[in-house]
Amino acid sequence: MSGLFLSLEGIDGAGKSSHIDALEALFRAHGRQVVRTREPGGTPLAETLRSLVLDQPMDPLTESLLVFAARRDHVVQVIAPALARGDVVLCDRFTDATFAYQGGGRGFDLDVLATLERWVQWGAAEAEVLLQPAITLWFDLPAEVAAERLAGARVPDRFESQPLEFFRRVAAGYAARAAQSDRFARIDAGQSRDQVWQQVLIALHQRKLIA
Numbered sequence: 001m002s003g004l005f006l007s008l009e010g011i012d013g014a015g016k017s018s019h020i021d022a023l024e025a026l027f028r029a030h031g032r033q034v035v036r037t038r039e040p041g042g043t044p045l046a047e048t049l050r051s052l053v054l055d056q057p058m059d060p061l062t063e064s065l066l067v068f069a070a071r072r073d074h075v076v077q078v079i080a081p082a083l084a085r086g087d088v089v090l091c092d093r094f095t096d097a098t099f100a101y102q103g104g105g106r107g108f109d110l111d112v113l114a115t116l117e118r119w120v121q122w123g124a125a126e127a128e129v130l131l132q133p134a135i136t137l138w139f140d141l142p143a144e145v146a147a148e149r150l151a152g153a154r155v156p157d158r159f160e161s162q163p164l165e166f167f168r169r170v171a172a173g174y175a176a177r178a179a180q181s182d183r184f185a186r187i188d189a190g191q192s193r194d195q196v197w198q199q200v201l202i203a204l205h206q207r208k209l210i211a
Ligand SMILES: Nc1ncnc2c1ncn2[C@@H]1O[C@H](COP(=O)(O)OP(=O)(O)O)[C@@H](O)[C@H]1O
Pocket: 010, 011, 012, 013, 014, 015, 016, 017, 018, 019, 149, 150, 153, 189, 190, 191, 192, 193, 194, 196
């Protein structure tokens, strides 16, 4: 069986994490091995880089280089081997988050990000192919609603403590990226948890990723 790379994306508080357990259970019920992981992170080195990115002040190029360095280690050590084994990789954020947060949120140069994306992902799992998720579940939610959901829910990190305007730009960054590729399945994350989950199931059925 061939591997399946699935990513979850959306602004902080959109509700991604609330559905990862159920997604893992769903694929396991279909007899698949599942590797559940996240970015930045997923390896010891990448988790160390994650804590720097989430805690230390730095300029947008440094931030972009660190998330792509973490991604390279993650892809080489975890994602590519899992896909080669035929596993399902459930990844909480991938490169679309860099385009949305560093590109949209920070206003960093999208051409530089696209160059780093090629360096890190080109040929990483399959020769002459840019490694990307087969499907990206994009939890789309207005920044105001996400902020209300997050208020008091957890201690904010360097991104979560950004003003609403930052998350409006991140949301616009996701929308722009999604407009460029049909691997995005837009999920209206403003609905109830049950309704959101139903949309996830429909997206997976439509793409024939589950029976
Ligand atoms: N559909 C929903 N309706 C209302 N609240 C939700 C919904 N989905 C998640 N939440 C709540 O919103 C907050 C953020 O959800 P979470 O899954 O942690 O988001 P993310 O992982 O995208 O940052 C949590 O407190 C969660 O319980």
